[in-house]
Amino acid sequence: MRLCVFLCMTLWYAPPQYVEVKASAGDDVPTVLERYGLDRYSCNIDRFFQINGLKEDYRMTSGKTYKLPVEVIPYNGKSIRSSLDIDDWQAAIRIQDYNDFAVEKGLRNDDFRQSKVLWVPWHAQHCPAEGEQAAAEKLTVTAD
Numbered sequence: 001m002r003l004c005v006f007l008c009m010t011l012w013y014a015p016p017q018y019v020e021v022k023a024s025a026g027d028d029v030p031t032v033l034e035r036y037g038l039d040r041y042s043c044n045i046d047r048f049f050q051i052n053g054l055k056e057d058y059r060m061t062s063g064k065t066y067k068l069p070v071e072v073i074p075y076n077g078k079s080i081r082s083s084l085d086i087d088d089w090q091a092a093i094r095i096q097d098y099n100d101f102a103v104e105k106g107l108r109n110d111d112f113r114q115s116k117v118l119w120v121p122w123h124a125q126h127c128p129a130e131g132e133q134a135a136a137e138k139l140t141v142t143a144d
Contacts, residue, residue: 073118080095095118102119
């Protein structure tokens with residue numbers, strides 16, 4: 001019985017797919033994460049090193065492909081929440097905003113609503129408070 005449960009779970013589990021980027025000359029981890037709007041969250045930096053199997057070395061090899069801490073998930077055409085099986089409306093808004101940002105900046109060529117492919121940045125579900133804190137600190141510095 002345990003073997004069946006293990007085999008069934010193994011067959012149903014698919015490793016996550018990530019957005020991939022090829023490093024250009026002069027790229028380093030902070031530059032690439034900034035380009036993709038991921039740099040304000042330390043959890044994105046940690047996840048970048050983890051999914052790429054790297055030690056904390058910010059240098060990148062030109063021409064090498066790296067995974068970004070952005071999962072590629074099928075969009076069901078109904079809602080982000082039902083696509084991800086989440087209840088958090090704010091997380092869904094963060095994910096929608098990120099996808100709109102990616103199109104606006106030319107990081108992706110298609111709108112998730114048409115392509116049915118959703119980009120889910122790691123921070124949107126795992127450490128959203130970091131970004132809120134960074135935005136508040138930026139407002140405080142600007143107000144001074």
